[in-house]
Amino acid sequence: MTVSALEIAAALHLPPPTPQQQAVIEAPLTPSIVIAGAGSGKTETMANRVVWLLANDLVSVSGILGLTFTRKAAGELAHRIRSRIDQLSAARLTETVFDPFDSPTVATYNSFANSIFRDNALLVGREGDSSILSEASAWQIARRLVMGSTDDRLVGLDKSTDSLTEAVISLSRAMSENVVTSSEVVRMAEEFTGLAELPTGSKRVPTLNAELRASLQAVSALPVLVDLADRFAKEKVRRGFVEYSDQVALALSIAERVPRVAAEYRERFRVVLLDEYQDTSVVQTRLLSTLFGGRPVMAVGDPHQSIYGWRGASAANLGTFALDFTGDRSGALAFPLSTSWRNPVRVLDAANHLVAPLTEASTVPVSRLDPRPTAGQGQLDVFFGETVDEEAAAVAGWFAAELERPTPSGGVRSAAMLCRSIKRIGAFTSALTARRVRFHVLGLGGLLEEPAIADLVSALRVIYHPTAESELVRLLTGARWQVGLRDIASLSAVAVWLAERDHHHAKLDPALKQRIRESVVVDESRSLVDALDFVAEAPVGHRMLEHFSATGVERLRAAGRQLAFLRTRTGLDLPDLVNLVVQELLLDIEVAANEGSALGRASLDAFSEQIAAFIAADPSAGLGAFLSWLQEAEKRDRLSPRSDDPEPGTVQILTIHGSKGLEWDSVVVPRMVEGELPGKPQSKQGWLAFGELPYEFRGDSRELPVLAWRSAASQAEFAAAKQIFTEQIVDRYAEEQRRLVYVAVTRARGSLLLSGSFWSTTTKPRMPGLFLRELESAGLIPPDALPEGPASEDNPLAESTQLVPWPLSPLGSRAARVEAASRAVVDADAGATTPWSHDIDLLLAERRAGLEGEQLVVPTRVAASRFKDYVTDPDEVLRRLRRPMPERPYRQTRLGTRFHSWVESRFGRVGGSEQLDAGPGELDLDLDLDLDVDLDLDPVAASETPTIDGGAAEEEELQRLQVTFEASPWGGRKPEEVEIEIHLVLGGNIVVCKIDAVFRDGDRYQIVDWKTGRAPSGADDLEVKQLQLALYRLAYAQYRGIDPERIDAVFYFVSVDEIIAPDRVYSESELLALWEQVTATTAATSPGAPNPVAPTPPAPFSRRR
Known part of the structure; x- marks a missing residue:
């Protein structure tokens, strides 16, 4: 007897599915396509379809494959499917007993392709362990x-x-x-x-x-x-590198050249779910149809949300699904999901109206989105001001009011400002700052907006590029040197003077000057950087210094000499050079002292991670290459989907492209003016632009503009064909902009503000954009919301003047009080100003620190594997934090790293923790703070010479560890999670827990931590190691939302084939008490003093081989 979706929902205490959802859930096992609008609950529906298939014994758990695009979406889908299977098993709707270690494969498109490539790489002459580039x-x-x-x-x-x-x-x-x-x-x-x-x-x-x-x-x-x-x-x-695009192409090559492989995958996966199908590329579609053509494949997507055409995605994929998977354009079933469970009525009305032209032209039937039965009216506001400053002030005020209101459930509201481009958001961030509204610019672009990082990048550009004038002005007029604008103007005059002279400062011949102008790019003939170098070394009394103030000359000389010094160090390795610039400009001190900095030291750490990622392929990479890449990386980051969680109480600022798949309570879409949203294409050349692949080679060429160049009999005919081609490109771009605004509008759960203004930095006013005018014509916004034209014929921003003291004091309104206090201190100790005073002070401070100790500032992020050090030996932690030193690379350390990598690769990152897709601009670059390559070296390993190269002995030892592991209790089991990183909040700090593996046995879980070094010998050593397992257990319990008592944790020392399990691990309260002792006592800890923090008496451990 067939169990219906309604019966399953009742048994599992879930809301009953709508008729549309029920049709999808109970769809027959044949190729089918689901057109799921924004916020229509497709993830929940897919999870419930899996449950229905299992409840009716139509497929086994391991026979299910689910693919999606982002790591976040894959993790969410995997979690929901696992939860539903658990509920189904508990409800006993079926006689089938589900193996707790059997799980469906849920991955991203690229990670699935990579698994095919990795397992069969030798068939196409490649190495399966190739690294991701x-x-x-x-x-x-x-x-x-x-x-x-x-x-x-x-x-x-x-x-x-x-x-x-x-x-x-x-x-x-x-x-x-x-x-x-x-x-x-x-x-x-x-x-x-x-x-x-x-x-x-x-x-x-x-x-x-x-x-x-x-x-x-x-x-x-x-x-x-x-x-x-x-x-x-x-x-x-x-x-030995592959890119994500290579993975799919190589997997396709394997599937097409080795039919056995395709047959194995068809046999393994009887049901396939394809999420976000509109974002698949041509090669991904071809791979999937090669593997699963004619099989029960269900593709879910929305052509109106296809906004990643720049990376090969095509909305046309939905229209050709039936042909690709059945060979017949009408061979697939089609289902709609048209109820929005996210948007209120007013927001949804606006979205439907904006996307209506695309609905009419769609190659697949797309239904109008309907509000959920309990949907409220919501809030749709519009502001169109005279200037961008007025617009920004209105946006900031709107956010301030929104964030003061609670959500319907009484929580703090989430908010976002979604921009077509975040290049010119200065007016908005300034207005938010003025209203004291917290904001966070997401992504690499947000990192580069951080003041300290902006100064750092500016300094790097100045010491590399002689034409980095804007960056130099930022540095000179900033808090460090505070050069006035009159002196900046005088510096510009020096640049002009130098451009007309040779290296002896003799005036150039007019003919030579003309030749120089013709040989370089505009404005490259003169350089503020060169002018600064001149001022720094010009003799006192030089006539070109007459127009500078005395203070200006002093500050410019200091800046010039420091930047010149840094320029002489550009031969350093890139990380060393960047660290030197940070120290010379005192940026590390600035971020530590600035209480208003949102990220603080974390911004510098994040920038260091970008550098580490850059030099991974070439450690000798130079500064110029890094600066060039940084600009390209920022552009790609802006266009990639983001996986950041909303931050209640904070306005997140990101691009519309980055907002796909996310949602917030309150959303603003600014700059909805002509030329911005909708925008204009940067190029109308199509494939006739430099470096573009001709459209005839694109898999979606049938949907692209056509240039009839082969039929042109004359240049005039080619010009006519090119004109038609250009018009098609403009029309296609207009469709992309409409999809973009549809995605932006449908991100709002409650309130939406659409804004614009006539005047920004342009010489002509920008009228309300097409999308705003369409909403006005439809009566969806008030008729008086959009002014007919600007009040001023000229740009008010160009005429407005604002008198401010310059340069701005870094101390703000406190400047007078702080400077007065400083003078009082100096006056009170006037006799201490000798040339050696500073050095003496440093020596005395060092001696005092040695005698008295110094306060340890515990980092916000603490690795779980280092937790025991804080508890047992804060003196050593203090020493290492104060003066960190690099670790010596022992063979045993590297062996541990290789073993961990092998285990991870062997298990293939199963379930929701399987290796997930990270397209361009989407890689997780967090530093692995808790790799825990066992540093408890045996006496032989500890005495060996540091090494960076492996050898036969290491390979033999690695093979021995692998054989031992295969024979262990976990060698033949399938883990629930592999190498999962969880951030555990403990007493105001974040403990970073990277768990090697989690196995499931019924309703219990077991955390296993692999160790390749020697096993601990004493009870005290075992006790401190237990702290790590206790943190892992607590972190996983919170991550899964389960009772910690259902979780066991053990160490497995592979080298001696020994399992060590504590009979009791610390509870959350005990861990918190230990950590509170650490934070309370580190301020009083001094080198050589008795350790004030110690764990309670050791819990007994059980050992077995």
Whole structure:
């Protein structure tokens, strides 16, 4: 007898599914497509379909495959499916007994492709353990290839190194994602260059017209770019790297060339769920249809939310699903999910109206979104001001009022400002600051907006680029040097004076000056950086110093000499150089002292992680390459989906592209004006732009604009064809902008504000954008919300003046009081101002610190594996924090690292913790603070010489550990989690717990921590190690929402094949009490003093081999 979805919901105490949801849940086992609108509950519906299939014995748990795009979405889907299976098992609706260690495979599209590649790589001549190439590493490898190329064709392209690097990477990925060979592209490019022979079509125009000349120049570059792309691909193979696009292409190659592999996957997975199908690329669709064509595949997506076309996604995939998976355009069932469980009525009405033109033109039927039965009216506000400053003030005021209101459940509201671009958000962040509204700019762009990081990057650009004038002005007028604007103007005059002179400062011949102007880019002939160097070394009384103030000269000399010193250190390794700049500019002290800094020291740490990611592929990478990559990385980061959780009480600022899949209580979409939202395409050239793959090679070419170049009989006909092509590009971009605003509007759970203003930095006013005008015409916003035109014919911002004291004092309103106090201190101790005073003070402070100790500031983030050090030996922690030293790389340490990696790879990151997709700009770059490669070295290992190279002995030892592990109690079991990192909040600090593995046995869980060193010998040693297991148990209990008493934790010392399990582990209250002792006593701890913190008497451990 069939169990219905309604019966299952009742038995599991879940809300009954709607008729639409029930149809999806009970759909027959045949290819089908679900058009799920924004917020329509697709994740819950997919999880409930899995339960229905299991309850009716239509599939086994392990026969289910679920794929989605982001790590967050995959984790959420996996968690819901696991929870529903647990509920189904408890409800006993079926006689089937579910194996607690059997779970469905839930992964991302790329991680699934990677598993195919990893398991079968040798079949295509590759190594399965190839490392993922990060964005930073890809940029560095491609850039080195470009710079090292001797191809004369590159000279004729007249492109910068960065432009060539970007083109090589982009073309390489496009060819991989569309399964195109180099020879095909080169052959087409050579054919296209034959258009140069076309007659003009007019006797009055005997030469090539501009349209054709520009097109020929771009397309003729393809052969040399393809050659570089091929070299890039070969270099990745040589170094053992693969990119995400490579994973899918290689998996496709395996599936097509080795039918046995495809057959195995079809046999293994009887039911396949494909989430966010509208975001799949051509090569992903081809792989999936090759593997699962004709099988029960259910694709879920929304063509209106296809906003990642720049990375190969296509809304047309939904329209061709039936053809791809059945061979028949009408061979698949179609189901709608059109109830929004997120948006209130007013917000939903606006979204439906804005997306209506796309609904009418869609190749698949898309239903209008309906509000949920209990939906409120919500709030839809509009503000359109005279200037961007007025707009920003209104937005800040709106957020301030919103955040004061509780959510319907009484909680603190979440909020976001979703921008088409975050390049010009200064007015908004300033207004939020003025209203004291907390905000957080997400992503790398947000990191670069942090004042300390902005100063750091500015300094790096100044010491590398002689034309980094804006960055230099930021530094000079900032808190450190506080140079006045009049002195900045005088510095500019020096730059002009130097540009007209040679290195002896003699005036240049007019003819030579003209030749210099013609040989360089505009404004490169003069440099504020050079002018600063001149001021720093100019003799006293030089006539070019006459226009500076005395204080200005003093400060400019100090700045110039310090920056010149840093310039002499650019030969240092990149991390060392950056650390030196941080110390010289006192940025580490600034972030520690600035109470208003949102991130503090964490911002510098995050920037260091970006550097580490960049130099991973090439430790010798230089400053110039890093600065170039940083700009490209920021752009990609803005366009990638984000997985950040909402921060109640804080306004998160991010791009609309980054908001996909997220939601907030209160949302603002600013700058809805002509030219911004909707915007205008940056280029109307399409595939005729530099480095673009011609559309005819794209898998979705049927949906793209067409350039009829082969049928052109003259240049005039080509120009006409190009005009039609350009119009199609503009129309297609307009559709993309409409999808973008639809995504933005549907992020709001309660309140939505749409804003704009006439005047910003433009010389002409920007009228209300098309989307605002459409809402006004539909009567969805008040008729008087949009002014007919600006009140002023000229930009008020250009005429307005604001008198402020400059330079601004870093002490703000406290400046006078602090400076008066400083003078009082100096006056009271006037006799202490000798040339040696500072050094004496430092020596006395060092002696005092040794005698009296100094306060230990416990970091916010603490690794679980280091928790015991804080508890048992705060003196050593104090010493290491005060003066950190690098660890020596022992063989035993590296062996532990390799063993952990092997175990992780062996288990393949099962379930929700399986290796997840991290597309461009989406990699988790958090420093692994708790790897716990066992540092309890045996006497032999501890006495050996530090080494960085492995050998036969290490390989033999690794193999011995692997054999031992295979025979252990866990060798044949499937873990619930592998290498999962959990952040545990304990007493105001975050304990970073990276758990090796979690196994499940019925309703109990077991945490296992692998150790490759020697087993502890004494009770005290065992006791302190128990702290780590206690933290892991508490963290996992909170992560899963289960009772800690249901969780056991053990150590497995693989080298001696010994399992050590505590008979009792510390409870949360005991851990908290220990930590409170640490934080309360570290201030009083001094070197050599008795340790005031000690754990309670050791709990007994059981040991077995």
